[in-house]
Amino acid sequence: MPSIETLEGALVECGTWMGGASFAMLLAQRYAFGRIVKPVWMFDSFQGLPPASPRDGPAARSWQNDVRGPTYRDNCTAPLNEVTMARRHFGFTDSEAVIVPGWFDDTLPASRAALSAEKIALLRIDCDWYNPVSLCLAELAPAVVDEGRIILDDYYVWDGCARAAHDFLSRNDLPWRLRAIGRGEDVGAWMVKSSGRLPSG
Amino acid sequence: MDREALIARAVDEVAPYTMVHPDGLAFTVAVVIDAVDRDP
Numbered sequence A: 001m002p003s004i005e006t007l008e009g010a011l012v013e014c015g016t017w018m019g020g021a022s023f024a025m026l027l028a029q030r031y032a033f034g035r036i037v038k039p040v041w042m043f044d045s046f047q048g049l050p051p052a053s054p055r056d057g058p059a060a061r062s063w064q065n066d067v068r069g070p071t072y073r074d075n076c077t078a079p080l081n082e083v084t085m086a087r088r089h090f091g092f093t094d095s096e097a098v099i100v101p102g103w104f105d106d107t108l109p110a111s112r113a114a115l116s117a118e119k120i121a122l123l124r125i126d127c128d129w130y131n132p133v134s135l136c137l138a139e140l141a142p143a144v145v146d147e148g149r150i151i152l153d154d155y156y157v158w159d160g161c162a163r164a165a166h167d168f169l170s171r172n173d174l175p176w177r178l179r180a181i182g183r184g185e186d187v188g189a190w191m192v193k194s195s196g197r198l199p200s201g
Numbered sequence B: 001m002d003r004e005a006l007i008a009r010a011v012d013e014v015a016p017y018t019m020v021h022p023d024g025l026a027f028t029v030a031v032v033i034d035a036v037d038r039d040p
Helices: A020-033 A054-065 A080-090 A104-118 A130-143 A159-171 B003-013 B022-036
Strands: A010-014 A040-044 A097-101 A120-125 A144-152 A179-181 A188-192
Touching (some): A010 A020, A010 A130, A020 A080, A020 B003, A020 B022, A040 A104, A080 A097, A097 A104, A104 A130, A120 A130, A130 A144, A144 B022, B003 B022
Parallel strands (some): A010 A040, A010 A120, A040 A097, A120 A144
């Protein structure tokens, strides 16, 4: 079994909001290695979240209807120009922080060939609802290398994210284990891709 | 800079640009460091 230290592939975040997690992935490389070794692909609509569906559960629909709620943040909308400015603020190039704006239905299939060639070492999924999480897993998990990591930020927050992960694993008959992230509270889940029946990307 | 300090610095610097829980962000950064560590 190869060690994760030998992993090939890019870093991918689906659902970046203002880009903080993606920029942290790049800053860490700058501080640890003095250069950016792995680029980060940053997928986001930059138009907020799509409507929650029944599979996302009542809490999700309630959250999306509460437009004055403290965590609503304009339906998690991040203006593209502000994220581009943030990229400049941190001094990353557009080939280091690869911003891919648009709805996942369009951008993920369009990027699949490039990412299948480059491979993915880490797939970080932070797009809340059942439909986008399902799409991210279906389109991009095949490009994740063996022993690569898949992080599901919203697994413990929203029913739809958990359902999407369970359905993906079940649909593909995959035995990958979901593991909790966090010290004292569950702030996300992650799993390791291992060889299985999933077709390679 | 040691590993923990490096992770803490990266997490702290991006705080205005993220809603991710700091523990989740630190985990992500740690995975990245491990993935890159022996990259050619």
